Amino acid sequence: MVGRAPIWIIFVVGIVGCLWIIPIIGIVATSLQTTDSIARGWWHFGENEFSLQAWYTVWQTYPLAGSLWVSIKITLAATALTMVTAPAAAYVFHYLRFPMRRLWLIIIINAFVLPQQVVIIPLFQLWREVGLLDNMAAVVIPFVGLSYAWAVFLIKSFLEDFPKELIEAARIDGCGPIRTFTQVVLPNLISPIAACGILQFLWCWNTLLLPMLFLRSDISLTVLLARIAGTYDPNLDQQAVAAIVTALIPLAIFLLFQKQFAAGNRVSSGGKE
Amino acid sequence: MAQVELKGVSKRYGSVEVIRDLDLVVEDGSFTVLVGPSGCGKSTLLRMVAGLETVSDGTLEIAGQKANDLDPVARGVAMVFQNYALYPHMTVARNIGFALKIAGNDKAEVEARVRQAADVLQITHLLERKPANLSGGQRQRVAIGRAIVRNPQVFLFDEPLSNLDAELRVSMRVELARLHQQIKATMLYVTHDQTEAMTLADKIVVMRDGKIEQTGTPEQLYGDPNNSFVAGFIGSPRMNFLPAQAEGGKLRLVSGVELPCPPALAGPVSVGIRPEHMVPQDGRTHSLPVTIDMVEYLGGTRYLYGRLADEAPVAVEARERVDIRPGETIDVTFNDRDVMLFDASGTRIRSATHNS
Ligand SMILES: Nc1ncnc2c1ncn2[C@@H]1O[C@H](COP(=O)(O)OP(=O)(O)OP(=O)(O)O)[C@@H](O)[C@H]1O
Ligand SMILES: [Mg+2]
Numbered sequence: 001m002v003g004r005a006p007i008w009i010i011f012v013v014g015i016v017g018c019l020w021i022i023p024i025i026g027i028v029a030t031s032l033q034t035t036d037s038i039a040r041g042w043w044h045f046g047e048n049e050f051s052l053q054a055w056y057t058v059w060q061t062y063p064l065a066g067s068l069w070v071s072i073k074i075t076l077a078a079t080a081l082t083m084v085t086a087p088a089a090a091y092v093f094h095y096l097r098f099p100m101r102r103l104w105l106i107i108i109i110n111a112f113v114l115p116q117q118v119v120i121i122p123l124f125q126l127w128r129e130v131g132l133l134d135n136m137a138a139v140v141i142p143f144v145g146l147s148y149a150w151a152v153f154l155i156k157s158f159l160e161d162f163p164k165e166l167i168e169a170a171r172i173d174g175c176g177p178i179r180t181f182t183q184v185v186l187p188n189l190i191s192p193i194a195a196c197g198i199l200q201f202l203w204c205w206n207t208l209l210l211p212m213l214f215l216r217s218d219i220s221l222t223v224l225l226a227r228i229a230g231t232y233d234p235n236l237d238q239q240a241v242a243a244i245v246t247a248l249i250p251l252a253i254f255l256l257f258q259k260q261f262a263a264g265n266r267v268s269s270g271g272k273e
Numbered sequence: 274m275a276q277v278e279l280k281g282v283s284k285r286y287g288s289v290e291v292i293r294d295l296d297l298v299v300e301d302g303s304f305t306v307l308v309g310p311s312g313c314g315k316s317t318l319l320r321m322v323a324g325l326e327t328v329s330d331g332t333l334e335i336a337g338q339k340a341n342d343l344d345p346v347a348r349g350v351a352m353v354f355q356n357y358a359l360y361p362h363m364t365v366a367r368n369i370g371f372a373l374k375i376a377g378n379d380k381a382e383v384e385a386r387v388r389q390a391a392d393v394l395q396i397t398h399l400l401e402r403k404p405a406n407l408s409g410g411q412r413q414r415v416a417i418g419r420a421i422v423r424n425p426q427v428f429l430f431d432e433p434l435s436n437l438d439a440e441l442r443v444s445m446r447v448e449l450a451r452l453h454q455q456i457k458a459t460m461l462y463v464t465h466d467q468t469e470a471m472t473l474a475d476k477i478v479v480m481r482d483g484k485i486e487q488t489g490t491p492e493q494l495y496g497d498p499n500n501s502f503v504a505g506f507i508g509s510p511r512m513n514f515l516p517a518q519a520e521g522g523k524l525r526l527v528s529g530v531e532l533p534c535p536p537a538l539a540g541p542v543s544v545g546i547r548p549e550h551m552v553p554q555d556g557r558t559h560s561l562p563v564t565i566d567m568v569e570y571l572g573g574t575r576y577l578y579g580r581l582a583d584e585a586p587v588a589v590e591a592r593e594r595v596d597i598r599p600g601e602t603i604d605v606t607f608n609d610r611d612v613m614l615f616d617a618s619g620t621r622i623r624s625a626t627h628n629s
Contacts, residue, residue: 165358168325173372173419174346183371187362 031055031240038236054237062224064245071221072249074136074211075204078143082200083193085144086151091181093152094159095167111149116209119146127214138214143204151196158192159185198257202250221246275336275349275426275459276301277322282331284317284483291317293483294331299427299476304453304460306470308506309480315463318480319429322461323352336426346376351420352429356436357412359404359419366391366400369418376423390422393455394448410441417449421456430462434469446472467509471495479503501619504545510576510588513551514615515544524614527583530559532612535624542622543615548576548588550611553595557606563587564602577603 029042032055037048058064092098093105123142124133132138162185170180186193211220219227225242228235277299284292291314299305307315320326321333324345333340340348359368367374369390370383378386391397394414404412413433420428433449434442450473453460464470470477471491479486479494479502487494487503498504505511518525522536526544534542551561565579577589577597589605597603614622 163356163358165354165356166360169352169354169358169360169419171325172323172345172350172352174375179375183375184360 027240027243031237031244033237035237054235054241058228058238058241062228062242063219064224064242067219067221067224068245070136070215070218071205071246074139074143074220075201077136077140078147078204079197079201081140081144082147082151083197086148086196087155087186087189087193088181089148089152090155090159091185094156094162095180096177105152108148109153111146112153114146114149116142116146116207120209120213124213133214134216134218136215136218139210139220142210143200143207147196147200147203151200154196155189155192158189162188194257198253201253205246205250276334277427277459277461278332278334279318279322280332280334282318282321282333283329284314284321284326285329291483292321292329295483295485297478297485297488299459299461301459302457303475304450304462304473305476305478306474307461307463307478307480308465308467308470309486310506311465313480314483315480316431319352319431319461319463322348322427323350323429324348325352346372349426350429351423351425351427352431353413353416353420353433355432357404357416359412359415361404364401364403365396365407365415365418368404368415369400369422372419372423386422387418390418393421393452394418409437410445413437413445417452421452426459428458428460428462430460430464432463432465435465442466442469449473467507471507477507479506498613499621501543501545501615501621504613504615504621508547510548510578512545512547512613513585513587515546515581515585515587516583517542517544526561527581527585528561530561532559532609534614535622538614538622541617543617543619545613545615546607546611549590551587551589551605551607553577553589553591553597553603553605554593557608559608560604560606561587562602563589563605565597565599567599568597 026042029045029048030038032050032052033042034049034051034053037044037050040048042048089108093101119142127133127135127138166184166188167180170184175183206222208222208226212223212226215223221242225239225246228242229239277297279295279297282292282295282297283290295318307318309315317326321328322335324340324343328341335343335348335350360371363371366384366387370387373383373386387400388397391400394417396411396414396418399407399411399415404415407415413436416433434445437445446469453473462469462473474491476488477491477494478488481502486506487499489497491507494503494507498507501512501514505514515526517532519534519538519540519542522534522538524532524534524538524542524544526532532544561581563577563579563581565577567578569576569578573592575591577591578586579589580586587605591597614624616622
């Protein structure tokens with residue numbers, strides 16, 4: 001039953017919403033104003049001058065389109081790989097028995113507590129050794145590897161609730177482990193996999209450290225943003241432009257898949273509960 | 274068609290022995306029902322036959338072939354689960370045809386056989402639906418359809434009707450019996466429900482603690498149980514057990530009632546009488562005063578639950594329209610030939626004076 005919300009709730013939610021929206025308005029306004037106007041404060045809409053100068057400058061001086069493309073490639077590759085391999089790993093750990101199963105699981109899950117910074121130096125040496133520096137793979141591989149900690153954990157915990165009878169029914173129907181996974185388990189894991197995909201996408205997209213260290217010629221958007229911010233010019237307007245471009249894609253993803261965040265989609269084997 | 278045979282089968286989980294050295298023959302084409310208290314190992318036994326659990330010890334034979342290490346599919350068994358276990362992302366048609374598809378049948382063949390199975394179960398109109406949009410009874414039919422479509426040699430059912438409401442359970446029971454007549458496959462069926470066991474079974478297997486207490490037709494188990502466990506388990510309300518003392522060819526019950534018994538017998542025994550053999554009318558050999566606590570009215574008959582003078586609980590069946598109220602003390606009568614004797618360990622004492 002959906003009841004009617006009391007007025008005060010609408011009021012409170014409205015205020016919170018406004019608080020959240022102000023920085024966004026601010027950053028868009030900043031990107032569209034001249035340097036002098038920004039110095040005065042972006043909210044003086046009456047007196048401030050608007051211009052597309054910052055957008056133009058960023059577009060001219062920095063490889064914005066190139067970086068966007070690099071970011072998209074890296075993020076999509078890392079996300080797709082996670083979405084395919086993490087469920088498979090979760091399934092294997094949950095349903096199959098093999099030697100040292102627990103140990104492996106603990107090792108993988110424990111990467112949770114491992115900060116990126118710890119792996120960077122050995123990884124850098126390794127990539128230099130095998131000649132992967134400045135290659136997309138140098139970033140995609142650790143992105144996927146580091147995601148297993150939470151992705152495998154998330155999907156495995158979803159499998160805890162997965163009806164055991166479905167797996168058994170599949171066995172009796174003649175499925176081996178692989179077919180059971182692809183035909184019975186996977187189609188019912190759509191929502192946790194989508195959730196994993198979204199989280200992984202956002203994380204990869206926003207990460208700065210790995211691409212900054214491992215990429216030289218083709219840089220990602222976050223690295224570009226850092227470079228713009230790193231110059232000594234008063235270039236708040238340009239930074240705003242880069243920030244908007246960087247934030248646009250995750251925002252779109254979020255809007256597109258917001259339903260997947262509302263989880264609580266349990267698989268049932270059909271019994272009356 | 275196939276016979277299932279277990280020879281000295283055990284099942285252990287770690288150090289816990291759940292099935293102990295069990296021998297059982299499920300005859301070809303029979304409808305065999307496993308009953309027993311919760312946790313006695315019925316499901317485990319069924320799942321070993323299905324191939325979902327390994328056999329720790331002993332031999333499992335299906336159709337005369339050793340099946341201990343065979344894959345579930347290779348055993349030619351189909352199983353119907355208590356909560357149906359339908360694949361939620363598939364339509365009814367795909368659920369039923371899934372095993373055939375996995376086995377590599379071509380599309381037309383799968384479709385034809387799904388349709389045939391659906392016809393048998395009268396679910397043709399549901400074929401395009403998803404399980405979530407079916408009622409409990411319809412889901413159960415789909416689950417059965419999924420089993421029959423493969424023409425298995427052996428059907429395994431684990432409490433298939435226990436999620437249905439009472440009325441549906443009765444009609445599905447009738448349908449299962451009809452289905453068995455029709456396809457004549459071997460069926461091994463686990464249930465908690467007395468009536469299901471009595472009405473469906475050619476043979477009932479009563480289990481306790483991982484062992485078989487007795488096997489036999491429903492009539493045999495009801496009329497001639499080997500021990501007080503089986504006697505108490507089969508039949509509802511359960512058999513009355515009255516404590517008695519045997520001495521010099523006489524059984525002394527509470528309230529001074531005496532029954533004849535074999536002269537050799539001495540010491541404490543238990544006298545078993547079924548509720549329908551204890552009636553609140555005159556005209557039978559023995560009579561006991563019973564204080565009634567509760568009357569259960571079931572239309573055609575009513576059951577009276579009460580206590581003897583020594584507080585032993587008894588249930589009595591009253592078919593005639595008698596007006597008996599809780600609190601009253603009435604005389605309940607029974608005949609010698611309806612009495613079964615059990616010794617202190619529960620084993621039946623058979624003798625010439627009593628029915629054997
Ligand atoms: N995986 C397991 N590990 C350890 N013990 C188990 C396992 N599975 C079952 N058991 C034990 O085996 C015994 C028999 O279980 P089973 O499920 O066969 O009982 P059941 O007769 O089917 O009971 P119910 O009528 O309640 O379904 C129980 O005592 C149970 O605790
Ligand atoms: Mg069970």
